[in-house]
Amino acid sequence: MATPADCPRCGAPVSCGHAQGAARCWCYTAPHLPREQLGEYDRCLCPACLSAAQAAAIRNGR
Template sequence: MKPSVSRHASSARCPRCGNAFDCAMHGQPFDCWCRAMPALPADRLDPSGRCLCPECLAAEIARVAQAGSGADRA
């Protein structure tokens, strides 16, 4: 696990990898970095879960895209 890289009030810790990252959902959600990323399907979201770091969110988006491309061929 990497040491915390952020000490801002908007710091969060990723539930998957444990890395610290800045999350605007703790402050002003419309300014968060994650809004620039593709949205995950609703069935992949955990409303009670915490936000993922940029790396883990990108990996989850890639998994969803890969699964979707395989389903399109079937």
């Protein structure tokens, strides 16, 4: 079962800098993806899954 520190899409561990108290997280450098394009996911995605979601959004013209 996935924990809050796991990617809700694939189950891989997610290291969120913001959640760990840092001023920034790795995802801040990723291209912006509107929240509604993340579908049912309510937590941070891992880098691979966020990249896949961004690629899907581009393919779908969003």
